[in-house]
Amino acid sequence: MTVIEPRFDDLIHAPTRLALVSLLTAAEWADFKFLRDQTALSDSALSKQLTTLEDAGYIEIRKSFVGKRPRTSARLTPAGRNAFAAHVAALQQIVSRAGLEITP
Amino acid sequence: MTVIEPRFDDLIHAPTRLALVSLLTAAEWADFKFLRDQTALSDSALSKQLTTLEDAGYIEIRKSFVGKRPRTSARLTPAGRNAFAAHVAALQQIVSRAGLEITP
DNA sequence: CTAGTACTTTCCTTGTTGGCAAGTACTTTC
DNA sequence: GAAAGTACTTGCCAACAAGGAAAGTACTAG
Numbered sequence: 700m701t702v703i704e705p706r707f708d709d710l711i712h713a714p715t716r717l718a719l720v721s722l723l724t725a726a727e728w729a730d731f732k733f734l735r736d737q738t739a740l741s742d743s744a745l746s747k748q749l750t751t752l753e754d755a756g757y758i759e760i761r762k763s764f765v766g767k768r769p770r771t772s773a774r775l776t777p778a779g780r781n782a783f784a785a786h787v788a789a790l791q792q793i794v795s796r797a798g799l800e801i802t803p
Numbered sequence: 804m805t806v807i808e809p810r811f812d813d814l815i816h817a818p819t820r821l822a823l824v825s826l827l828t829a830a831e832w833a834d835f836k837f838l839r840d841q842t843a844l845s846d847s848a849l850s851k852q853l854t855t856l857e858d859a860g861y862i863e864i865r866k867s868f869v870g871k872r873p874r875t876s877a878r879l880t881p882a883g884r885n886a887f888a889a890h891v892a893a894l895q896q897i898v899s900r901a902g903l904e905i906t907p
Numbered sequence: 908c909t910a911g912t913a914c915t916t917t918c919c920t921t922g923t924t925g926g927c928a929a930g931t932a933c934t935t936t937c
Numbered sequence: 938g939a940a941a942g943t944a945c946t947t948g949c950c951a952a953c954a955a956g957g958a959a960a961g962t963a964c965t966a967g
Contacts, residue, residue, distance in 0.1 A: 714811070732913090747915090796829060846944080847945090854946085873933080873945075
């Protein structure tokens with residue numbers, strides 16, 4: 700059992716990328732359209748954010764074909780999954796410092 | 804028992820203000836120096852952020868004197884406390900959608 | 908050959924942040 | 938009593954991030 704050390708990550712913290720990464724933790728490969736619809740981002744905005752996350756090493760992008768149509772999918776890399784978990788731990792620390800109860 | 808409806812708050816989400824507000828939830832009145840030291844912000848940056856939070860109605864600023872020296876303190880308003888709780892609930896929703904557990 | 912799909916890239920405008928420096932209002936020190 | 942220090946506040950500015958619009962790429966479909 701590995702201990703996740705809290706680490707606040709500015710790249711992940713930004714609202715749009717937080718949403719993206721959280722969507723990706725749930726799924727394996729998620730495709731462009733799905734991410735665009737879930738996040739309500741424009742094609743160009745999504746494309747840019749995916750590139751940013753890819754450059755950071757947090758996601759992997761796969762380009763395949765479905766029939767003859769191109770399909771772009773993304774999934775978290777282990778590094779991305781880790782960074783997200785570490786960021787969540789950091790948020791948790793902030794929140795618990797605040798003395799708020801969290802009851803799901 | 805009041806139910807807190809999740810509401811993502813961009814004003815609170817920004818890293819510096821998230822830190823500030825979380826510090827304020829723990830304390831009653833917190834003074835300028837304390838907040839500046841805990842957040843590692845410059846005087847000017849802190850002053851501006853406090854004004855931003857005050858304008859939003861999230862904090863209250865009190866100016867008093869300790870001996871002959873001025874002392875600026877801040878505390879959350881009920882609205883601020885609520886907004887923070889609602890934002891935390893929103894974050895929780897994002898995180899839980901990701902299938903990660905939060906245990907305080 | 909024109910239109911459409913599925914993105915990507917460039918250009919540009921807008922908004923946010925923090926640094927730096929000057930300002931305010933006193934108080935303390937030399 | 939002039940200069941320096943405390944405790945902030947405000948104005949100006951440069952850096953950067955983010956998204957819209959539109960053109961570009963690379964095919965496929967009609």
